[in-house]
Amino acid sequence: MDILKILNSPAIYLICGSIVLFVAVVCVVFAVRAYRAGCAIGMDTAKMKRAIISSATFAVLPSVGILLGVIALSGSLGTPWPWLRLSVIGALHYETQVAEAAAEAAGISGLSASSMTPQAFTTIALLMSVCIMWGMVFAILTCKRYTKRLTAQSSSEPDAPAADAASDAADPAAAAPKKKSAFAGFGDKAMTAMFIGLVSTYIGSYIGELVSGEGILxxxxxxLPLLVALVGAAAMGLFLWIREKKKAAWVDSFSIAGSMLIAMAAAVLFGRIL
Amino acid sequence: MSKVQNTVNTETVSGNDMDKQTFYSRYIEKTHTIGRITSIVTLAMLIGSPFAIGAVLHAMPDLGAFARALLGIGLVYLISCIAEYLIYVPMLGAGGSYLAFITGNLINMKIPCAVNARDIVGAKSGTPENEIISTLSIATSSLVTILVLAVGVVLLIPLQPFLQSPVLRPAFDNVVPALFGAMACKYYRGNLKIAVVPLLLMTVLFTLVPSLTGSTSFMIIPSGAVAIGLAYLFFRKEQKS
Incomplete structure (x- = not known):
């Protein structure tokens, strides 16, 4: 029997689909709890709705990209397993690399359906599951302590956690005379800086790819990646300009997804030219 | 009378304030409990699934080959996961972290999505508002991904020729550059003093050592450390002045 027919059988769909369904239920539980908690501590429901809408619109385009990852892997691993991996825990960046390495270790000549065996598949599936599980393991073991420590650090700041949304909603004046510490207000700047570092790493890698991708200098x-990033940046600049000049706050909800769409459309154009 | 009324109001406000803080503390405690339980169950299901599939196919995983591959590539991902964990938990808070590590796709979706939502509503890191918004953002984006993938899988056969057409391929090969270009504009703007050094540093490193491209996620650590160091220097300078 064709290996892809076996890997696309209803039993495999059932195993993978039940895990995806479980995770979907977990997401709903977390979302409902967070929304209710936000209401209970006095957060503006309009803000929460904006966060939900912007996140939903933001997620559509990357999700289509992830779906393409499923399609790309479905030729060698069948459809249900890549569907599970990329719906839960996995990442588009990692899955193919790990699957390829596992295929080599399993003794088949790379990730292709022609050389795939049922045992090679289950070995690949196990390695894909174990390799990228550590974030979840650390979260189980240390997230409580880690977040408590972070909260304790930032509670010495004027933007202290429990004293902010909760107490400010009840008594804005109470927030005024808080004691300034040496790290006052730095937590938020540190996170922005971390994100700048992250973006710089990727932009630097695109420049490096152009300059030295085929030999140093x-x-x-x-x-292509650098040009696409530049178009994405220009499109975002345009969205920010519209938002500020036209006072159109709603643009925020679509600025990232819109910028990405424009940049991806440009990639098609560049792909034809280059 | 009005003094008495004011005292009553102040006490009510303080009482409400205390109630909200107590409620929030309980919410966080319960989030950790639910997060741990759901993570353990998800982990068990994920590790169990290759064996369940093995039982269906009558072909259990080759544990020797698994161990060999794990020693090679597994260590790389262990270090990467440690870095991601240390970096992203402060951004996401408790609920967001549990969900993000269960649902994956952090760098290409969950983190930018949560940061974007946080910025749109103006929530500050470490606040209850950030905790709630991050959780809502990651839950929503995860559900959208699950939905898009589920619909896509159902429609996979008729969609496949269109989505895999060579014309569209550059677009989907460049989702991540498209995302980081947009995010660069957003975050560099107003923070150029912080952005210049890590950007130059990474450009020089990736140019002189091209093989680092395969370890881009590791390079986030020095780049982030430099950016945070600079942010702190500017922050102290601002405070002094």
Whole structure:
């Protein structure tokens, strides 16, 4: 029997689908609890709704990209397993690399349906599951302590956690005379800085790919990721301009997804030219 | 009379304030409990699924090959996961972290999505507002992904030729650059002094050592450390002035 027919059998769909369903229920439980808690501590429901709408619109385009990852892997691993991996815990960046490495270790000549065996598949599936589980393991073991420590650190700041949304909603004046510490207000700046570091790493890698992708300082590598990033940045600049000049706050909900769509459309154009 | 009324109001406000803080503390405690339980169940299901599939296919995983591959590539991902965990938990809070590590796709979706939602509503890191918004954002984006993937899987056969058409391929190969370009504009703006050094540093490193491209996620650590160090220097300078 064709291996892909076996890997696409209803039993495999049932195993994978039940896990996806469980995770979907977990997401609903967390969302409902968070919304109710937000209401209970006096958060503006309009703000929470904006966060939900912006997150939903934001997620559509990357989800289509992830779906393409499912399609790409479905040729060698069947459809249900990549569907599970990329719906739960997995990441588009990692899955193919790990699957390829596991295929080599399992003794088949790479990730292809022609050389796949049922045992190679289950070995690959186990390695994919174990390799990227550590975030969840650390969360189980240390998230409580870690977040408590972070809260304790930031509680010495004027933007202290429990004293903020909760107490300010009840008594804005109470927030005024808080004691300034050496780290006052730095927590938020640190997170912005961390994100700047993250973005800089990727933008730097695109420049490095162009300059040295085909040999150090050869300037013969692919320009496509950098060009796409530049178009994404320009599109975001345009959205920010519209938001500020036209006082259109609603643009925020679509600025990231819109910028990505424009940049991805540009990638199609660049792909034809380059 | 009005003095008495004011005292009553102040006491009511303080009482409400205390209630809210107590409620929030309980919410966080319960979030940890639910987060741990759901993570353990998800983990058991994920590790159990290859064996369940093995039982269906009558082909259990080859544990020797698994161990060999784990020693090679597994260590790389262990370090990457440690870095991601340390970096992202402060951004996401408790609920967001449990959900994000269960649902994955952190760098290409969950983190930018949560940061974007946080910025839109103006929530500050470490606040209850950030905790709630991050959780809502990650839960929503995860559900959208699950839905898109479920619909996509159902429609996979008729959609496959269109989505895999060579014309559209560059678009979907470049989702991440499209995302980081947009985010760069958003975060560099107003923070150029902080952004210049890590950007130059990473550009030089990736240019002189091209093989680092395979370890991009590790390079976030030095780049982030430099950016945070600079942010702290500027922050102290601002405070002094």
């Amino acid at each position: 050869a300037f013969a590598g692919s320009a």
